[in-house]
Amino acid sequence: MIFNRGAFVHSLLRPFIALAALVVTTAMATWGGAAFAQAGAPWPKVSPITIVINQSPWFGGFSKVVEAYEKETGNKVTLDVNPFAGSGEKQRNSVRAKEGQFDILVMNSAWLAEFYHGGFLTPLNTIDASFRLDPQVMSYDDTGYWDATKKSNNAKTGVVYGVPINGNIQVLYYRSDLYEKAGLKVPQTWDELAANAKALNSPPNVYGMVQRGARSASDISYDWMPYLHSYNGAIFRDEKAGDFTVTINSPEARQALDMYVNLAKNSGPPNPGSYGQAQVIQALLTGKAAHATPVIAAWPQLDDATKSAVVGKVNVAVLPHGPGGRTTPTLGHFIGGIPNNIPKDRQVAALAFLRWFQSYDAQVKYAQTGQPPIRIDVYDAPFMKSPDYRWSRAILASLPNAKMMYTVPEGPQIASVLELRLNQAVLGEKTTADALNTAADEIHDIMQKAGYKTARLPALK
């Protein structure tokens, strides 16, 4: 037998070479998503995932972006689409089960606190240590981060748990054609808006101001928050610092509610207390609203000739503010998070989607559907200068001031109180002072029972 030293060494090393190749390939497939994307190389193949999401006005844009992801990466995504409240309940049931049904939860700001406080989400770094929120992604009041020790959203002390999916906030929609005809200026304050609304009020053809005054899980409370905050009022004295003294019946809050109710009485439709989001958008689309403050997700329909009677006649601006305050829209945005209770391969696959979704190219596609991108740099893209995207400046100017409605898991109970009491004020069943005093009592009761350090202001006269 002739001994071939070269062949011997080769056969000895062959398993190690194969092993090294396997390790490198696996590492590239598992961790290399970002590097691949940055280099323009194909995205890794991952397990199919299911995203649970609600059928909101922005859903059409999101589903188009998901289609683009599937086409680009070859990965499979199933969308489980539900009504708004149904989506929250499905998510809740899924995270409380032994094994979750959904891989990405598209959580609204209204139920975000419940998921963070409940400990249902996975820090994204535990799936992939290299994962970071792209610096170009907007902060949305740090709601993608969670500090489990301090129980607060904080980018500095917390870790990343979610990627923003939709940057929904309120803006002022106004009829630019009517403004031009009447020679009006875009309002900076609520008082100016009230004057403009009165000037354009011509019922039953056009109502000066159409508000979301209905009572539901989140209509009038969400609609009124920008008034409250921009009059320098708040539900609690200092929520972030842990001071849960109830201040909803402060003089500032009363001024904010007086303004809201007066707008409804003087320039609104006959029964403003029954208008939810759908009715407000309908009033805008049919040309019956001279002003309204729905979320930006409603925008694409307004310039769609198949749905709108006012194509090209509506513009948007930042929300007005109260005296001495500043424009403060309420965050009604959505965060995509990954639950603890799903297998690792599905967590990896879910993160691959979120990583792709926050990329510049994906956000350009998203913006082109008429939805607000979550990245700041996309707002500088040349196509965003077109009149079709005339909403983008208002969003960019508003977002730095945008605030969460609440950050405690008792939020839905607080919203329920506000929905009823504010609705009663709009209906005239209670005076504004009475509505706010009652709300303050009830919110104080909720916080006390939940064990918070709380107090309340003296009753308004």
Add this chain to the structure above:
Amino acid sequence: MRAPPARADAIQVDRWRFYTLAPALAVYLLLALLPIVNLVVMSAHDIRWQQGAAQWTLVGLKHYTELPRDPLVRAGLANTTLFALLAVTAEMLIGFALALFVSRIVVGRVLYRTIFLLPILIPGIVIGAIWKLMYNPDFGIINQLFGLVGLAGFDWLGSGRLAFMSVIVVDIWHWTPFVFLLLLAGLESLPEDIHEAAMLDGASAWQELRRVTIPMMLPVIVVTLAFRLIVSFKVFDEVYLLTGGGPGTATEVLSFTIYRRFFTEDRMGYGSAISVVALFVLTLVIVLFMGMTRRRMHTN
């Protein structure tokens, strides 16, 4: 002393029946009672989620003591009672009239029966969508019809009592066919010769109805009424789809309050307490009602 052979056989058969039915009875009791026992246990706890796990804290009767101060429970209970009384009364009257009408005609009976039954075949969610569109103050067909005759329309779901009545109208439209179906079956099973005898005795149509038909129909009427009362106390879908309990608390009903407290606000313990009270109230109403009608029937 031993029982006589025939009686002993009967006892043995009875025992045999009891033992053979026992497993089915046990399964039934388990299925029927377990959720209720679970509900009662939950109602005595506060349930919160931390670190992905449920934390149960025993609070005893605390939730029950909070109920009388809950504005939604108060409004829900009052509205549900009024809703059940008004809707069921109207459904019984209209359903009985339609059943009488169809039972007395010969030509087109099948056609009428089919038409009257249609609403009950439509899923609740579709009914909600249909009526929400019909009630729309801007483009709803009802206001358009008002407009055709020169009348101003209404915001049917937009203001207090009108919204409440509008929801009742939908419930009547939805459930009258059910009443009609049961009462028609009852009417058709009545012996024809008694009607003929009444006619031969010279009874007017009203007298025949009052003294012959209604007394003979009483058991069917009672069962139908009881069934409708139970279902109307649980009304949910029409309110959920049409008004969401508003404006204010004008259309708040107990089922919707439970949904709101239990699911939307995630207060499982408190929501369970409302459910237990609702169950108790409904059982009480049905027991009292059945007791009264049984006594009435015995008297008759």
